[in-house]
Amino acid sequence: MDEEGIRKRSSNQEPDETPIKKSKSMNLQKEVGLLSGICVIVGTVIGSGIFVSPKSVLANVGAVGPCLVIWAACGVLATLGALCFAELGTMITKSGGEYPYLMEAFGPIPAYLFSWTSLIVIKPSSFAIICLSFAEYTAAPFYPGCDPPTVVIKCLATAALVTITLVNALSVKWASYVQNFFAAAKMEIQRTSTIRLMVPRFLNQLNYITEELKDPYRNLPLSIVIGIPLVTVCYVLINISYFTVMTSTELLQSPAVAVTFGDRVLYPASWIVPLFVAFSTIGAANGTCFTAGRLAYVAGREGHMLKVLSYISIKRLTPAPAIIFYGAVAIIYIIPGDINTLINYFSFAVWIFYGLTVLGLIVMRFTRKDLERPIRVPLIIPILVMLVSIVLVLAPIITAPELPYLYCVLFIISGLVFYVLFIHFKFSWAQKISKPITMHLQMLLEVVPPEDVPE
Template identity: 35%
Template sequence: MARVSSSDSNAPPKTGFGDSGSKKLERSGSENGVQLKKELGLLDGVAIIVGVIIGAGIFVSPKGVLDHSGSIGQAIIVWILSGILSMVGALCYAELGTMIPRSGGDYAYIGVAFGPLPAFLYLWVALLILVPTGNAITAITFAQYLLQPFWPTCDAPIEAVRIFAAIITCVLTVINCYNVKWVTRVTDIFTTTKIAALLLIVAYGVWHLMKGNTEYFQEPMKGSKTEPGYIALAFYSGLFSYSGWNYLNFVTEELRDPYKNLPRAICISMPVVTIVYVITNIAYFATLSSEEILSSDAVAVTFANKMMGFIAWVMPLFVACSTFGSLNGAIFASSRLFFVGARNGHLPAAISLININCLTPIPSLILMCILTLVLLFIRDVFVLIYYVSYVEALFTLISISGLLWMRRTHPNAKRPIRVNILVPLTYLLTCSFLVISSIYQSPAAVGIATLITMTGIPIYYITIHRPIPFLTKVSHNINMFCAKLFLCVPNQEKFD
């Protein structure tokens, strides 16, 4: 048990939101007070990446990729290139994650490369858009598929879907608060389930092709759309299904031997996901016509109804299991992002508190749960996907730019992994194309997302750069209340 010693509660904090309360942790041997435990091994890391990536996307996104590609052949090419691009990005993040072995992912890397303001803007937009939107959409998708058997001829009532999504979000938050081992067990179990579901689809597709049903592959490139805007939108749909490849970087401090296990987990999981995705899409295209795919809101369910006969009911269950595991992994990883941001003074210090019994960031998890619950009850939360895609691509672009910038500004920094310079350049150019195409194709959505991001600038100056005394006092009171309510103490490791 770490020792806690009193300090001057009247001493002014360094930042408005960075007030760490009236207690500080002493160093104990090689440990720095109460810290997050290193409980994640290589297989846990692989399960987190695969578990977060394979959510609802592969079961529904083939429609979007095909719609914007125009042909089956080009759609398959987009799926392959999206996987390769995600792998390239993941390798860049492997260098960043081993050079800067701190939790927080993009937030940590942007902060080291470009300073506190850009890092705060990422944190700000992640808090308002990226993380709660992704979690809310995943929870709603889970609820829709799990409730579908009870309303076989129509959609489940939206109120029932929202309530069930809220319940499962709260249940998973409690699991994450209680024990990290429970989280990894849930992730491992449901990762296995979703892989089994995809392999079942592949098996039926192979069986269908072996019977000589190749008519849908006669003219694979017919109708291809080559305009840059459509190509970008097709990649967005594909990359949406691959999103989550950087989530392990959010929990680096809880990964055993991160210098070895982070890159190994990436190099194992990304090829596996890409291969599974590509052969799954080939199975879809072998059994369903383009018209059937484009008219379906859930391609996997349409596939099951056509090919699997009386056991078709298992597919909605498999999709629900897939989204459940994905939501669990996302809650676990994203809560660490806000925990690290608060620890560095960019959010109220209460969010950086750790429960002394469970050694989990309970206030951060509860904040994430509350934000997700709020978005669950927005009339059309799916419209936020457009903002999420652009903002995520923009800040990934900034992170990769930071890798190249630090090659120049920190040439002697320890880099256990150093990728060839062509790797980040390739990703940088491709990501730039997607961001620029977004501006051309959807200027209104891009403008709104940019405006939301820019609102973080005045927030930064009034709460962090030159904090208002009233906000500092409020932050301190909230910090003390949460520390007592959740039996928490601060983690004192700082990020410079």
């Protein structure tokens, strides 16, 4: 469809309307099978943290044995939480992760606050963290004995982010192929620094793309049951390999544990370690972009964000506007931000909504008994996960209160202002602004609403 044709349609109807004649489906396609589902979990969870952060866990627990127990316990907790999301995902088969579950359990306001926080803080900051980690490891071999310049790190991270965004905007299959390749590369290495950061990486990835899963009732739980234990075993084995060649003191003194390990075991081929860490991080970034773009898509479809974010590319059948929006916000975080600050925002905010979502599962056991539940976990599991979430939200505030936590809470609450102005009351002046923006973006990106449209 050329630009002139789109313009003619737009001049005669609202941007989100479509003609009565229908001939082909313009919805997200079911392209993700069981193998790709497992690779999304493996590829998104394993980033750079496992290669550089074990010393933080060791510093907190003080001994090798408890350190390994912590990593294994995180895997168990993540598996329990993922089972809760498996029940939610097969009960409410909509993409968008926590968004549709919060909508069903508590109504539009909590769902909107989740989409608001995720689209502006949680998902872009996670994407930025991973791309910055990729850039640091990629640049390190070219600057032996010193830290790479900040400008180099920022440019490499931005280039990686833009590339991944384009791949995901152009083709679901391409994104799946990239994810499968890098997930396989990561597993060859096996022959986040704390529970608060690590466990969220395990949880809730495939639930963002439920509508694109082939046979979700089968593949969603199977991907979780296979993928998360696989990642847990991988994490524990990597830590064991570290402790095999390094003492606790040496590990704590190492600026990058994986690099030290490579120097001890693989020298003179130690350059392989930064290469595989780069594979790991780029795969995690691709998986994060793949899943998070669907959240913006669902929020736009529900009217909680610009409607154009729910539009589908005519040629590619991907949620291109949502993915591009997500990538643009992530770039804003890369330019002025640093990893530690981004981690503080990410981990605190994400546990608030994980706990709220699991609470929603408990609530719907009593308020929505009519919903079909192909998977039904024992009630004690969501109760346990919710209690852990509460502890992980309150613990940092009590033990080491910092202003970023206050800023994060204030930002979440500020979403209510936008909800009242743009969603609840729908002031006419706001619609006058959004309609021309939607129309021009529709023509520029060649996208249409997720409905049947003419060829």
